[in-house]
Amino acid sequence: MNEPGAAQEKEERAVHGRVRHFLRTLTGRLLLSALLWSGAALVIGGMLLSYAFRSYVLSDVDEKLELLIDTMVGISEISPEGVLRFNQPLLDQRFAAPYSGWYWQISEAGEAPFRSRSLWDYELQPDLDVRTFSLKRYEGEGPDGQTLRIAERDIILPEADRIFRYQVATDTAEVREAIQRFNWLLMSALGLIMLTVSLALVLQVAYGLRPLRNLRRKLVDVRGGATSRIEGDWPEDLKPLAQEVNALIDQNEKLVSRARTHVGNLAHALKTPLSVIKNEVDDDPSDKAQAIAVQVRSIREHIDHHLKRARIAGGGSGQGLPVQERAEKIARAIERLNQDKGLRVDVAIEANLKFDGEKEDFDEVVGNIVDNAGKWATSHITVSAHKLPTDQRRPYMLFRVEDDGPGVDEAEMEALFERGQRLDEHVPGTGLGLAIVRDIVELYGGSAALEKASLGGLAVILKLPAK
Missing domain, CATH: 3.30.450 (Beta-Lactamase)
Structure with missing residues (x-):
């Protein structure tokens, strides 16, 4: 019995929320302030005009009455x-x-x-x-x-x-009627003026703020990778802002490039002495040498992890990367690597779906999770993706990889995303795959999660930017 009332209350809260959100925008503030001032001016002007007309009519009547008294006095005897x-x-x-x-x-x-x-x-x-x-x-x-x-x-x-x-x-009936007619006409005229002013204000604000909306779209294109700079003919008030944003983009690119260079230089500088140490201890069967070898492997894993993180782009790829084509290539490669157990990888991708990012990042993410699924699957893997409905400026897709392997307990799923974490040391790998996957996905504004697959094994669910 309470469902209609609850639904109505929910709808009212949604409407109130949209109104509050609109009033917090620059457009809402400009329109509200302009309409309030215009409305107040029209109301005050209408009251003054109504008072002036009433005073004029009564003054005219009073003059006639005074003239009649003077006439009566003049003819009295x-x-x-x-x-x-x-x-x-x-x-x-x-x-x-x-x-x-x-x-x-x-x-x-x-x-x-x-x-x-x-x-x-x-x-x-x-x-x-x-x-x-x-x-x-x-x-x-x-x-x-x-x-x-x-x-x-x-x-x-x-x-x-x-x-x-x-x-x-x-x-005074005729006078009151005349005043009422005038007030009605005045209110009608002021209402029409208010409507016209409101429409003019809406058009004015919409036209005046259009460059700001264009600037926002340009920034979204830059963030998504469609363009690298904010181009266009901007009003004089916005030109300095566009120039500063472009300067900020240039500075950010330089900082990122410098950071990547430093990380790469440091990693490569460490690899040579680590290789020397590894060669020295590999032939030494002592416990001390083996302990050193374990730490050397750990250091190399850290270096590989941060090198891959430094290479992640995290931006858009312009026209977008066809997901079907790339996923098919990765699937066929994984099938060839696991042909000894007759592995089959089925791919079901929504038509015309594109990844809004770099090809290397997509291959790193999908290659890691499909390769990991191939190591654990018995004979079957499914790869699927579809675009998510969204009202955001940047759309996303849901990418899912499932296998028919032994699966993972729910309590251990989150641990798989930790760097170097492996549940079975007998399966080849460094334990960096899912950690790198999460790093890349989160840099693109997405998310990565694990759950039990419908095939019985593990399912990896990724939220990735789409076009």
Whole structure:
């Protein structure tokens, strides 16, 4: 019952992990910062534009209301009976239609208000206890549930020593609707602008960082051996970096070459005196001479081991080495060496599979493990390889060699990779084969392991770079 929930949680964690990984990249940081600043600028600009439009609309309404109050004051007079009246009608017919949204009212303390017909049976409620001789604007409740924008002022007419409260009001529904329409259009426009800016930022960042991605691909090609230098026309900002990387490659090659030369010179310098010592003690049957002979062999094994390590390239081979062809040649050679026991070596290699490395290194690795399998196999060896699925920049293959020999206990398998380790002294060899194999494979970024073979003997599994 919990499997769907667990799967969903796993998917969510994977999505969160991808998002966190993207935000840690240079592209993610540039895009996030640019989008945040652009979004903040658009939001602030939108708020300012909305506020400016609202202020403009309300200011326009307030100016109309103020003009109407001045007009009402101008046409107001006191009749002989002392009653306030207009000496001419207001021309705006909206003041005559009930609940039209435009109203006026003139109030006096203790008297019924003089009001527009549009108010019908409704009266505005001015606070006559507080005098307002300067124009005052506010919003209040109106007839039929309307929200009114009201402008009012206290006026003392020349004909009478009395204070009248002039009020003009309009329904704000149209104003609010206009503001809402403007805000909707503004948000739509800003949303479109944000989308356009986002796309432009994505294109800008992608275009701006493309040289860096190209530089990374060039470095991968150099590491894989496809090229030896970083070539190309780089932007001025990246030219110094490309030049420094090329200088670093040159320096590294010189250091490696010097180290190989020194190791080779030292090894060859030691071989001559070791040969002399070996010749001297070989004919001496004494225990002391035989002990010296054992140590001489050990020294020579160390020298051979480090000479082979110094020769390992560990880089790519450009176009790649066809695995099928090389494995077939090695298999036929091992069959000829073991033809006395009728050894058969079957090769099953994935089509077009290539080794991303040097031919000498491949022959050293495969030759060692197939030769070792030939020494222990009864009559049959299988060699197989296929490309591994991967999302890495450098693909790998799984190379497997099995024999039908006696096999090795699991507890002793790891010991076979130790230098000079041999499980049976009666079988020819120095014990350096698998140690050299692991050294080469690890220098190529791969791995080597042992397990029980399906044929009953030992299986050697190698992870090697492929093309």
